[in-house]
Amino acid sequence: MARQQLSPSEDVESGELLTTEQVRRAVGVVVAAITLPPRVRRQLYEDETDRQTYYARRNASAARSHRTTRRRKLAKLGIDPDKIKSLELPKSQ
DSSP: OOSOOOSSOOOGGGSSOOOHHHHHHHHHHHHHHTTSOHHHHHHHHHHHHHHHHHHHHHHHHHHHHHHHHHHHHHHHTTOOGGGSOOOOOOOOO
16 A cells, blocks of 8 residues: 555554654653652653653544544545545565
8 A cells, every 4th residue: 555554553642653752852851861860760751751641642632633624624525535546556575
């Protein structure tokens, strides 16, 4: 198929999909916390995890909303996205 899926799941809340920004922020927290006491380090890790979880949920909600809106607009135009044929790409060897 022309549409590529890099993760077994497209569920952004599953933790399987990471953005460059999520990785950058996580690495930043690890580097910033390296010399701190374990208790403080753990708290920084938990705070960043909570922040990333919050934004992942918001982004998932926005994606669902955009998908729903797009499907409604297509339906008004008489287009059924489920019936659009996908392009079969040759398998690389």
